[in-house]
Amino acid sequence: xxxxxxxxxxxxxxxxxxxxxxxxxxxxxxxxxxxxxxxxxxxxxxxxxxxxxxxxxxxxxxxxxxxxxxxxxxxxxxxxxxxxxxxxxxxxxxxxxxxxxxxxxxxxxxxxxxxxxxxxxxxxxxxxxxxxxxxxxxxxxxxxxxxxxxxxxxxxxxxxxxxxxxxxxxxxxxxxxxxxxxxxxxxxx
Amino acid sequence: xxxxxxxxxxxxxxxxxxxxxxxxxxxxxxxxxxxxxxxxxxxxxxxxxxxxxxxxxxxxxxxxxxxxxxxxxxxxxxxxxxxxxxxxxxxxxxxxxxxxxxxxxxxxxxxxxxxxxxxxxxxxxxxxxxxxxxxxxxxxxxxxxxxxxxxxxxxxxxxxxxxxxxxxxxxxxxxxxxxxxxxxxxxxx
DNA sequence: CATACTAACTAACAAGTGTTAGTTTCAAAA
DNA sequence: TTTTGAAACTAACACTTGTTAGTTAGTATG
Numbered sequence: 001x002x003x004x005x006x007x008x009x010x011x012x013x014x015x016x017x018x019x020x021x022x023x024x025x026x027x028x029x030x031x032x033x034x035x036x037x038x039x040x041x042x043x044x045x046x047x048x049x050x051x052x053x054x055x056x057x058x059x060x061x062x063x064x065x066x067x068x069x070x071x072x073x074x075x076x077x078x079x080x081x082x083x084x085x086x087x088x089x090x091x092x093x094x095x096x097x098x099x100x101x102x103x104x105x106x107x108x109x110x111x112x113x114x115x116x117x118x119x120x121x122x123x124x125x126x127x128x129x130x131x132x133x134x135x136x137x138x139x140x141x142x143x144x145x146x147x148x149x150x151x152x153x154x155x156x157x158x159x160x161x162x163x164x165x166x167x168x169x170x171x172x173x174x175x176x177x178x179x180x181x182x183x184x185x186x187x188x189x
Numbered sequence: 190x191x192x193x194x195x196x197x198x199x200x201x202x203x204x205x206x207x208x209x210x211x212x213x214x215x216x217x218x219x220x221x222x223x224x225x226x227x228x229x230x231x232x233x234x235x236x237x238x239x240x241x242x243x244x245x246x247x248x249x250x251x252x253x254x255x256x257x258x259x260x261x262x263x264x265x266x267x268x269x270x271x272x273x274x275x276x277x278x279x280x281x282x283x284x285x286x287x288x289x290x291x292x293x294x295x296x297x298x299x300x301x302x303x304x305x306x307x308x309x310x311x312x313x314x315x316x317x318x319x320x321x322x323x324x325x326x327x328x329x330x331x332x333x334x335x336x337x338x339x340x341x342x343x344x345x346x347x348x349x350x351x352x353x354x355x356x357x358x359x360x361x362x363x364x365x366x367x368x369x370x371x372x373x374x375x376x377x378x
Numbered sequence: 379c380a381t382a383c384t385a386a387c388t389a390a391c392a393a394g395t396g397t398t399a400g401t402t403t404c405a406a407a408a
Numbered sequence: 409t410t411t412t413g414a415a416a417c418t419a420a421c422a423c424t425t426g427t428t429a430g431t432t433a434g435t436a437t438g
Binding site: 020021022023024025106144149158162163167178182184 | 209210211212213214294295297298331333334336337338340341344345347348351352356364367368370371372373374375
Binding site for chain 3: 027028029039040043048049
C-alpha cells in the first residue's frame with residue numbers, strides 16, 4: 001500500500017547503522033554492504049552522506065516541534081500538558097528507535113541545517129520550560145527549580161530510544177503511564 | 190605540586206575534542222593542532238588513538254564502580270543510598286565534564302576493553318536496581334516499576350555533564366540537593 | 379664532557395574516505 | 409519494437425586517515 005522507495009530503505013538502513021556506531025564511524029561502503037550493493041550505487045538514490053543524516057534528523061525535530069505547538073496551544077492544565085509531552089516522546093521514540101539515536105547523538109554533524117536544528121531545539125526547550133513555570137505559578141507544581149525539572153524530564157525522555165527495545169513487553173500506553181507516575185509523583189512512598 | 194605530564198595534557202585535550210564531535214570525527218591532526226604540535230609528535234607520548242579513548246573511559250567507569258561498591262556496602266537506608274548515588278554522579282561529572290561525554294557516547298569504539306567496560310556497566314546497573322528493589326520491599330519506595338525508576342534516574346544522572354557547564358552558579362552540593370528533591374519526591378505539589 | 383631523556387620535527391606509507399563518470403541490465407511503457 | 413527509467417555495476421579520483429621511521433634541538437644527569 002505505502003510504496004517504500006529505495007531511498008527510504010537506504011535511509012532506514014543508515015539510521016540503524018548510525019545507532020550502533022555513530023554517523024562518522026559509518027562509511028558509505030558499510031551502508032552499501034548492509035544494502036547488499038556497491039557504495040557507488042547508493043548515489044543513484046541519495047545525493048550525499050550528509051543528506052541522509054539531514055533526512056533522519058530534521059523530520060524528527062520538526063515532528064517534535066509540531067507536537068509541542070499542539071500541546072502548548074491547548075487549554076489543559078500544566079499537569080495534563082506534561083503528560084501529553086511524555087506521550088509525545090513515547091510515541092515518536094517507539095516509531096523511530098533508530099532515528100532517535102541520530103537525533104540525540106549526531107546532530108552536531110549536520111552542516112547546512114545545523115543552525116535550523118538548533119533553533120528548533122531551543123524553541124522546544126523554551127516551550128517546555130514555560131509550561132513548567134506556569135505550573136509553578138498556578139501552584140500545580142512544587143517550588144523546585146524549573147530548569148532542573150525540565151532537565152530531568154527531558155533527559156529521561158530523550159533516552160527512551162535506548163530503553164524501549166529492551167522492554168518490548170511494555171506497550172506505549174503503559175510505558176507512558178508508568179513514566180508519568182515516576183516523573184511527576186516521584187518515587188517516595 | 191601534581192606534575193601534569195604531557196601525556197595527561199594530550200588526553201585532556203582529546204576529551205574536549207571528543208565531547209564536541211565524538212571520537213570518530215576527531216582526527217589525530219585535529220588533536221595535534223589543538224596541542225600546537227604535529228600529529229606525529231603525539232606518538233612520543235601516547236601509543237594510539239585507541240589508547241587515548243581507553244584512558245578516558247576506563248578510569249571513569251572504574252571510579253563509578255568503586256563508588257557504587259562503597260555505597261552498596263553501607264548500612265544506610267535505601268533513600269540514603271539513592272542520595273549517595275546522586276552525589277556520586279554529581280561529583281564525578283563535575284570533575285570530568287569532558288570525559289563524561291566520551292563515557293556516554295564513545296564507549297562503543299573501545300576495542301580490546303569493550304567487554305570489560307560492558308561488564309562494569311552491567312554490574313553498576315545491577316547494583317543500582319538491587320537498591321531500588323530493596324527499597325520497594327522495605328516499603329521505602331512506592332510500588333512503581335523498579336526498572337523504570339532506575340532508568341529515569343540513571344539517564345538523568347548520565348546527562349549531568351551536559352547540564353553542569355550551563356549552570357556554573359549552582360555548586361555541586363546544591364545541585365545534588367535539588368536533584369534529589371526532584372528525582373525522589375517528584376514535582377507534584 | 380658524555381650520556382640520556384624529552385619533545386618536537388619532516389617525510390612518507392598503506393589503507394580507507396566520499397564521490398563521480400560512464401556503462402550495463404532488465405522490465406515496463408509507448 | 410523501440411524507448412524509457414530504475415537500479416545496479418566497474419573503475420577511478422583526490423583527499424584524509426592513523427601511524428612509523430628517522431632525525432634534530434635542548435636540557436638535565438652521570
